[in-house]
Amino acid sequence: MDPAQLLITQNRAFPSLEYVLQGSIQDDSAHLLKARLQGLCDNITGEVEQFDDHEIVHTLRIPGASNVSLRVRYALDDMPNPIYHLRYVASAELDKSQSVSVRQFHDCCVTKNIQSFLQELGFMYDHEFFAKGDIFRKGRMKITVAKISTLLERNRSDMNPMQIRRPLTASCFVEMSLIGSMHDDKVADEMKTFAEQLKPLISLEKIDQKR
Amino acid sequence: MVVAIVISLPSGSFKSPAEAAEFYLDKLEKGGAKKTRPFQVDLVSYTPLIPNSKVVHVLSHSEYPASSFAYAEQSNCQMLVADNTFIALMNKLKTLRAFEIRLQKMEARGTRLEYQDFLINLGTVNQSQTTKGLILEVAYVPMDETRDGYCLIQEFLQSFLNMTKQTIQRLITDQLSNWLRSLKDKKDSEYTPSITLLQYLDILLAMRNKPNE
Numbered sequence: 001m002d003p004a005q006l007l008i009t010q011n012r013a014f015p016s017l018e019y020v021l022q023g024s025i026q027d028d029s030a031h032l033l034k035a036r037l038q039g040l041c042d043n044i045t046g047e048v049e050q051f052d053d054h055e056i057v058h059t060l061r062i063p064g065a066s067n068v069s070l071r072v073r074y075a076l077d078d079m080p081n082p083i084y085h086l087r088y089v090a091s092a093e094l095d096k097s098q099s100v101s102v103r104q105f106h107d108c109c110v111t112k113n114i115q116s117f118l119q120e121l122g123f124m125y126d127h128e129f130f131a132k133g134d135i136f137r138k139g140r141m142k143i144t145v146a147k148i149s150t151l152l153e154r155n156r157s158d159m160n161p162m163q164i165r166r167p168l169t170a171s172c173f174v175e176m177s178l179i180g181s182m183h184d185d186k187v188a189d190e191m192k193t194f195a196e197q198l199k200p201l202i203s204l205e206k207i208d209q210k211r
Numbered sequence: 212m213v214v215a216i217v218i219s220l221p222s223g224s225f226k227s228p229a230e231a232a233e234f235y236l237d238k239l240e241k242g243g244a245k246k247t248r249p250f251q252v253d254l255v256s257y258t259p260l261i262p263n264s265k266v267v268h269v270l271s272h273s274e275y276p277a278s279s280f281a282y283a284e285q286s287n288c289q290m291l292v293a294d295n296t297f298i299a300l301m302n303k304l305k306t307l308r309a310f311e312i313r314l315q316k317m318e319a320r321g322t323r324l325e326y327q328d329f330l331i332n333l334g335t336v337n338q339s340q341t342t343k344g345l346i347l348e349v350a351y352v353p354m355d356e357t358r359d360g361y362c363l364i365q366e367f368l369q370s371f372l373n374m375t376k377q378t379i380q381r382l383i384t385d386q387l388s389n390w391l392r393s394l395k396d397k398k399d400s401e402y403t404p405s406i407t408l409l410q411y412l413d414i415l416l417a418m419r420n421k422p423n424e
Contacts, residue, residue: 062261062309086293088300106300110293117291120283122264 019187020092020101021176021195021204025145030172033201034134034145040197041136041143051144052076052132056115058123070123072114076130086110092207100188101206130165133172141191143176176204213330214360214402215350216368217410218382219418228335228342235333235347235372236322242371244326250274250334252346254317254415257301257310267310268416269298270408274323274332280408290405315339317415319346328352329367336418343418348407357402 025033038048055073062068071089074082086108092101119125133146149165176195180187195204225231240246250273257267266284279297282290304310321334332348349367354360368374374382 060261060309062307065308068304068307068309086297086300088303106296106303108294108297108300110297111291113289113291117281117283120265121267122259122261 016105016107017180018089018103018105019178019180019191020103020207021191022101022207023174023202023204024169024171025174025202026171027147029201030145033172033174033198036198036201037136037143037145040194041138049135050133051135051146052130054128054130056128057126058115058118059126060121060123069126070118072110072118081112084110084112084114086114098188099192099206103207129168131173138194139190140180140187141176141178141194143174145172145174148173174202174204213350213352213404213407214354214357214364215330215348215404215407215410216361216364216379217346217348217407217414218379219336219414220345220347220382228345231345232321232333232335235345236324238372239324239326239331239333242326244324244329244331244371247323247325250321250323250332252319252334252411252415254412255298255301255312256314256316257305258313259310260308264309267301268412269301270412271295271298272404272408272411274330275404278404280405282409282412290409292405314419317343317419319411319415321346326371329364336415338419343421346411346414348411350407355401360402 034048053073053075055071058070058072060068060070068088071085071087073085073087076082088106090104092103128150130149130151131144131146132149133144136143136145147167148169149167151165176191178187178191198204220231220235225234252273253271255269257269259265259267268282268284270280270282271278272280277295279293279295280290281293281297281301301310305312315338317336317338319334319336321332324331324333328351330348330350330352332346332350334346336343336346349364351360351363351367354363365376365379368379369376
């Protein structure tokens with residue numbers, strides 16, 4: 001098979017797994033966490049990478065089965081022509097023996113008309129939120145400390161960066177994630193040991209589906 | 212960016228589409244075009260299992276190996292261009308029983324030729340081992356502007372393959388003629404690869420509905 005055909009078929013079935021730990025920390029102590037992370041993580045330039053994203057979740061109701069959600073995310077810094085990311089995350093696998101949550105995901109970069117495309121397919125707007133914060137990296141791990149906020153009123157146009165935002169809670173959402181393949185046992189231990197180092201400030205745990 | 216025209220070549224006068232392909236390939240090579248590598252265009256259609264949803268066609272083109280093009284039938288929106296992991300996402304939706312693949316996959320396979328600034332893709336269209344027809348894509352690489360590019364490609368087809376202007380106008384797809392007509396009022400008529408894929412979609416869908424010869 002020539003290289004072009006190989007590329008086309010290679011990406012057809014690629015189940016990727018994401019190992020996730022989540023937690024939250026009060027706003028007042030967030031700076032302590034950031035300072036500690038800055039010390040522990042890979043830090044090339046000395047400046048912390050910031051992000052400001054808008055995420056919109058669309059859901060499709062399948063009769064006879066559970067709902068499917070697709071997330072459309074883009075960076076507000078990229079305006080006026082942001083790159084849209086389409087993401088599908090499955091619900092975390094229930095595995096009591098694992099110390100971290102494992103979930104399958106699919107990621108895709110798409111063009112701007114993704115929202116109208118999804119609506120044509122029958123996906124309905126579910127909810128949206130803004131996430132603004134910092135990203136820290138350590139080896140294969142990525143830790144995000146973000147402030148989640150929502151709009152005071154829902155604005156249909158996606159070209160308005162000056163929307164009024166209201167924070168959802170008085171705390172920051174922290175997520176540690178790693179992308180790996182199946183049967184990567186050491187990953188879970190790696191994440192858990194790192195989480196231990198952040199212990200008194202924040203306790204990162206598996207995703208609790210019930211909450 | 213390129214400007215391209217995709218047409219389905221008439222193969223009625225030949226014994227089989229394969230022979231027609233040979234004939235055209237010969238003609239192009241004698242004219243000076245050089246074979247480079249094989250090319251392939253795939254079409255997979257997903258039919259929805261839920262009400263209020265539309266059929267989704269996902270195309271991939273070997274000239275743009277890192278992208279997939281998706282189109283929802285009977286919708287007003289343009290083609291969605293995504294990474295080629297998009298097809299994995301559609302397959303996931305298939306496993307979740309939102310969509311299923313009921314219609315057969317269509318493939319156009321052939322050779323890619325180069326003649327100076329032109330890129331020619333000539334291939335046969337197959338639907339699960341039955342050959343349905345011939346497809347030809349001629350692209351003029353350096354240009355972005357549709358109207359001028361279209362005229363240039365018309366001249367190329369006239370000289371290389373002895374096609375008259377009327378034949379070409381008859382053979383170009385509805386999509387392209389609609390696009391050309393809509394450009395009359397606009398000042399900038401930038402051509403995008405998604406228009407090439409829209410033309411492919413039109414032709415492949417027509418061939419799928421055509422009964423086997």
